[in-house]
Amino acid sequence: MYAILDIETTGGQFNEEGITEIAIYKYDGHEIVDQFISLVNPEIPIQPFVVKLTGINNAMLQSAPKFFEVAKRIIEMTNDAVLVAHNAEFDYRILRTEFRRLGYDFNVKTLCTVELSKKLLPEQPSHSLGKLVRALGIPMADRHRASGDALATVKLFKLLLDKDVNKEIVKELIKFEIQKGISPKLMDIVESLPSKTGIYYIHREDGTIIFIGKSRNIKKRVNQHFTGITKSAKKIQNEVFTVTYEETGSELISILKESQEIKINRPIYNRMSPKSNFSWAIYAEKDAEGYLNLNLQKADGRKKEIKSYTSLQEGKDALLRISSQYQLCQKLTGLFQTKTHCFQHTISECDGACVGKINAEAYNERVQNFIDKNIFENKTLAILDRGRSITERSVIFVENGIYKGYAFYELNYQITTIAILRNIIIPMPNNRDTRHHIQSYIRKSKGIKIMHF
Template sequence: MYAVLDIETTGGQYNEEGITEIAIYKYDGDQVVDQFISLVNPEIEIQPFVVKLTGINNAMLRSAPKFYEVAKRIIEMTENCVIVAHNAEFDYRILRMEFKRLGFDFKRDTLCTVELSKKLLPEQTAYSLGKLVRSLGIPISDRHRANGDALATLKLFILLQSKDKEKTILRSMIKSDIKTGLAPKFLDMVENLPSTVGIYYIHNKEGAIIYIGKSNNIKKKIHQHFTSDSKIFKKIQSETYTVTFEKTATELIAQLKENEEVSINNPIYNKVSRRGIYPYSLYLKTNSKGYLYLSIDKTDGRKRNLMAFVSPNEGMKFIEKLKTEDSVNFYVDGYYPLKTKKINNENFFDSIEIPFEQYNENIIALLEPFDIDSTNTMILDKGRTINERSAVFIEKGTLKGYCFYDLNFQINNPERIEGNCTPVSFFRNNRSIILNYLNKRKGFKLVKY
């Protein structure tokens, strides 16, 4: 028996979301035998982008039942069933979280139609629900509403069942609760960890830190450590007494803190690599005629780089991002990911018709959005809660530290925010970490002051 479901939420920080709508179809392998569809009052505000995506707003939910009023029906609908959902990990986490708030330990086996589709439909180019069902000719209505998405997931699941004739793949992909495979001594440790981005510390019985790590989902990462069969983590498991953590709100702060604290605490199971984590960088060079040009080279710690990359391919993607319809034509030297014929440096600049001073100003303007050297800079990003923001401070290319501040705090006085700054010790890769983050992430704001 299967409970095919879809959940819409308020959005927001991990484990702080609320359910706004739920739809469940109870399917016995042949036909739908029961169904439940309801709006849910989450008792918290819906994020604006979610309102735009789903069409569900706060006014619609004022008279809707609260979760505790529909909880019994959800239990009845999913009893002795495998929960089936598109991205089941998300829907199951949300349900477990809501029931935990009521003091009830909700446990069901799960099956993810994303993972199942990747196994049975390897020829597909995309596995989001909308793109997948359109490609397969499955009708879908009320996209991003629980009922429409649940019905589409049910039809997709029926199709996938027909393709897996012996049901061997389907049976192998049914997942038990996240605790499965954990030794009893680790159960409480994992249960009490957050599913958010941050730093975690594994301690032995003396309280000493034996391992430091970072993750976008601390709970999931620790679970992986405690079920790993690798030699190093078998040792860590045998010595673990407890796990502590610190939320960091962003991957950038998590990575900066991890590097610093591994260096300070020197945990016995952390391996500190002597090599740079970003082996390639972008540099600005000048030719014999005074023209500036870009060069992707191996990272040289003695030179100030403009961007940092894990590979030449990543560097060329950044170059393509710089090239817009109205951007100045520029020359790129150095490593090429493909066997590309290079343009001779001198010949290229023979075709430039404007003075090199003006040309150079255009090149510098092109790189300005990623400039952290010319003045003091703040990287403003999300915070640990919905009412908070984070700030990373860079003083003319040198990392100073970070802080968290209330959304009501006025940004027009950066010095006041900087007064709450937590300093970060020097680490040779800090600059490259920041540059790579600016290249690959979205949602932050760069403020010069």
């Protein structure tokens, strides 16, 4: 659990400042579960430059509660949680100072989104809250007021959690929970999981990830691990301490994310999983008469493949469907070996490209339609899909034919340029596996939108 907060103060001498406003959002890593926002009477005057900056003046605070009146609520909001703030050192110092005046030793674990953003967003020229959220397209209201800044920090932290593919933030939280004595049972773990699409991470007690999986129903899939009788399931049951998860909304993102994060984190019980091996691919070549032929061959990294498959039979089955869908000649796709016309022409299902009855230009247009829909070469596009909530969308970004990564954004985010899209993207490797997954998803899925740039 995280307590994400922002504090506005009176300004003044070091350790003599008073709190004028505080906002705390309790965040479980997925959504806000509680919040506390209040003006505070600091019992000392506000510095004039602070009044100008925040709009909070002395008159506004006369009837506000004093710190001792909100102290109990602050402890409730931050107890058993990691305190998160943009420049956490400042907010934590102010809180400790106020509690010290009450004779209470306020001591919590902290995370600073300035430091996290420097590590996870090193390309950003500025890590101030205002400039950072603007660069990421995050809308911000009530700048320099506690509630506005804290809510912007929540959205920034959410994006930083997505960017943290090594899961260092989550691992640290698990260590913190262990210190607090929280040790959930298997049934409790399953009950805490959502029945939604996403990635799940099975951890040992020291936070180490021992298994990563994906599912359209996380709760159901993890329950299968915990009730399974195979050797690997028994090992997981004996070693699991907790399960963390990330909803993706988009099934494609869960597929791409699982593949990459297994390579990064190398969980011991994923090593038994079979690896994808796309050893067959379709290529296009012109024959002596100028007709574009589709050829299913052993994958050759030196050639520009259109689609790839794990087996020869899978490739042949796909080529049959492609020939039917695009009205292509089975002789020119290599499915029917003959020196004359193909069998489909005999039964009037081929219009005669195999014997020159239609010209190469007309036939090649149909082949090119297939190629254009199944190859990213030199294309820049964004695949828009479902997000993790009804107010969110996901995006998979391909630039100049290269898969760059994915991102989530709220519907009110200002994603107006490719530059902003590049800033919010969680980088991912571009390889044959990712291209295959993306192309297959586009072909099979309904309800997705593709934006071309």
